[in-house]
Amino acid sequence: MDKIIIYTSYLYKIGGIETWVYNFVDKMCDKYDITLMVLNIPPEMRQKLSQKIKVVGLMPMECDTLIMLRIMETRPKMVNYKKLIRVCHACKVKPEWYIEQDYDYLVNVSKASKKSFGEDAKKGKVIHNMLEKSEKESLLIVSATRIPAPDKGKNAERILKLANMLNAAGVDFLWLNFSDNALPNAPKNFFNVGTTESIQSYIKKADYLVQLSDNEGFCYSIVEALINNTAVIVTPFETTKELGVKDGENGYIVPFDMNFDVKKLLKVPQFTYEYDNSPLIDEWEKILNAKPKRKAKSGTVKVFVLRDYTDMELNRGVRAGETIEVSPEQARKILAIGYGRGETK
Numbered sequence: 001m002d003k004i005i006i007y008t009s010y011l012y013k014i015g016g017i018e019t020w021v022y023n024f025v026d027k028m029c030d031k032y033d034i035t036l037m038v039l040n041i042p043p044e045m046r047q048k049l050s051q052k053i054k055v056v057g058l059m060p061m062e063c064d065t066l067i068m069l070r071i072m073e074t075r076p077k078m079v080n081y082k083k084l085i086r087v088c089h090a091c092k093v094k095p096e097w098y099i100e101q102d103y104d105y106l107v108n109v110s111k112a113s114k115k116s117f118g119e120d121a122k123k124g125k126v127i128h129n130m131l132e133k134s135e136k137e138s139l140l141i142v143s144a145t146r147i148p149a150p151d152k153g154k155n156a157e158r159i160l161k162l163a164n165m166l167n168a169a170g171v172d173f174l175w176l177n178f179s180d181n182a183l184p185n186a187p188k189n190f191f192n193v194g195t196t197e198s199i200q201s202y203i204k205k206a207d208y209l210v211q212l213s214d215n216e217g218f219c220y221s222i223v224e225a226l227i228n229n230t231a232v233i234v235t236p237f238e239t240t241k242e243l244g245v246k247d248g249e250n251g252y253i254v255p256f257d258m259n260f261d262v263k264k265l266l267k268v269p270q271f272t273y274e275y276d277n278s279p280l281i282d283e284w285e286k287i288l289n290a291k292p293k294r295k296a297k298s299g300t301v302k303v304f305v306l307r308d309y310t311d312m313e314l315n316r317g318v319r320a321g322e323t324i325e326v327s328p329e330q331a332r333k334i335l336a337i338g339y340g341r342g343e344t345k
Helices: 016-028 043-049 111-116 155-168 200-205 220-227 262-266 278-289 328-336
Strands: 003-010 033-040 054-056 061-068 079-088 105-108 138-144 172-178 190-192 208-211 231-234 251-253 301-305 309-311 316-318 323-326 340-342
Touching (some): 003 079, 016 043, 155 262, 200 220, 208 220, 220 231, 301 328, 323 328
Parallel strands (some): 003 033, 033 054, 061 079, 138 172, 208 231, 231 251
Antiparallel strands (some): 301 323, 301 340
16 A cells, blocks of 8 residues: 655644645545654644554654645655645745646646746646535524523523533534623633524524523514424423424423433424414404493592602602692502502591
8 A cells, every 4th residue: 555645744633725635635645654743733733644644753664655735835855755745725825836846746726826827827726625525413593582581580590501511522513693792601602692683594504403402481582493494402381382482393392400411402393384374463452342340440549748759640759748649559559669648538
């Protein structure tokens, strides 16, 4: 099996050259004995590549083919090779860029790359980069909530915990949180994106809508998700049953303590959900068109004012020692809080 050394002085966490290395190794490691020689490499990249090839620093080695990944880098003197290939990953955007002419073969990753270098690349061969379609699952998550929101209980704490659980389990996700305030200490893959008038268009594209409150009087975002056939992740507050959330069918109902297997979220429920506004409109029209059940109260009551205050019924400030005439209902309120004295009916 021919020996290949891929050489570069450094690699970043992400980038075109880094992606080339991953894909070249994936497609060629069964055909060739490949070694990556690199001076500086992110630990996570070293760990991943080491599962398939040898990753070493600068050291004396022999190979059949040396592949240089950067066009202006000097060949490592400690490596003896039979054939040298240089790969040009870029277009010439700076006049001082050039391609070392010490190669046996030059590979440009595109026609545009070759054209941009002119005479330097006239002997270059164009080979587009290899690429494997990813089969890995990832989740797009959306939430809309006030932060802080004491009336919703530990909602923010649960959001933070769920994001950390997903990261710890190695689940790829992107979480957009629409809120008036940012979630403190936002973890990896979680983004505070402020507020907007409507998030239905985002919910429609998402895999999940998340609502992890202690209680919700209604919860628009849940219904907005369900009518767009987007699954929900919710805590078991009472309204979820009323709105028709069914665990495993159109979402997941997770415990308040968030103690559950987060990997089950990779199986996103597929469903349809109907929501009919017609009966709701009918009920409102019945109330709006109905006659009042209570009779309007008439008459006034005199109250002697004991302290200064602003009276909302009279729409003015009143002073201690003044006698005012107000409705019986307002008089009861004044007496109850100790702002006046008098007789009420």
